[in-house]
Amino acid sequence: MIKRRIPKRSANDLPKLLAKAQKIFNEYIRLRDQSAGCISAYCGGEVEHAGHYFNQGHHSKVRFDELNVNGCCVQCNFFEHGNLIRYRQGLVMKYGEDRVKILEAQAAGMKKWDRVELLALIQHYTQKVKELK
Numbered sequence: 001m002i003k004r005r006i007p008k009r010s011a012n013d014l015p016k017l018l019a020k021a022q023k024i025f026n027e028y029i030r031l032r033d034q035s036a037g038c039i040s041a042y043c044g045g046e047v048e049h050a051g052h053y054f055n056q057g058h059h060s061k062v063r064f065d066e067l068n069v070n071g072c073c074v075q076c077n078f079f080e081h082g083n084l085i086r087y088r089q090g091l092v093m094k095y096g097e098d099r100v101k102i103l104e105a106q107a108a109g110m111k112k113w114d115r116v117e118l119l120a121l122i123q124h125y126t127q128k129v130k131e132l133k
């Protein structure tokens with residue numbers, strides 16, 4: 001008797017999908033911001049990471065928000081705890097105060113991303129990455 005393994009569409013694959021979506025989203029952000037340099041105001045560093053303004057753990061609602069995530073250097077992302085004051089300054093310089101305030105208003109609260117949303121995100125950003133490469 002041959003037992004076939006049928007992949008279960010359970011909640012178990014959500015963390016994997018979430019990780020996959022984050023990976024391709026971050027890659028898109030790094031490619032998008034490569035020439036602009038680190039988001040932190042007056043840093044001028046090379047884009048090495050995709051850095052969140054609102055962290056993904058406590059602000060899952062905006063974890064895939066293109067305004068909330070920007071290319072930044074390792075120094076600003078880790079060693080200065082995200083360097084949030086200069087990150088905000090950089091955001092304002094890039095997008096304008098009004099859009100940053102809208103982001104800040106939207107950032108509160110959590111969101112559970114479901115399968116369908118994550119699959120759509122993965123497809124969308126895989127395409128966008130292809131376009132930029």
Ligand SMILES: [Zn+2]
Nearest residue numbers: 038043073076
């Ligand atoms: Zn920097």
